[in-house]
Amino acid sequence: MPCSSPERELLTFWLAGSLDAGEAERVARHVAMCDSCRSDAANGRTGASSSKDYERCT
Ligand SMILES: [Zn+2]
Numbered sequence: 001m002p003c004s005s006p007e008r009e010l011l012t013f014w015l016a017g018s019l020d021a022g023e024a025e026r027v028a029r030h031v032a033m034c035d036s037c038r039s040d041a042a043n044g045r046t047g048a049s050s051s052k053d054y055e056r057c058t
């Protein structure tokens with residue numbers, strides 16, 4: 001079942017680490033209880049095609 005919560009919109013930014021602490025916590029809590037978002041976060045897939053611009057620094 002697709003997730004249409006506002007937190008999902010923030011998932012891309014959460015994965016990129018560009019949220020402030022309050023938003024990051026909010027998304028983290030949502031992901032913890034939302035199978036759909038947790039799965040997408042685990043796959044690094046958020047439905048946004050702009051993620052190509054994000055270069056991961058490890
Ligand atoms: Zn969700």
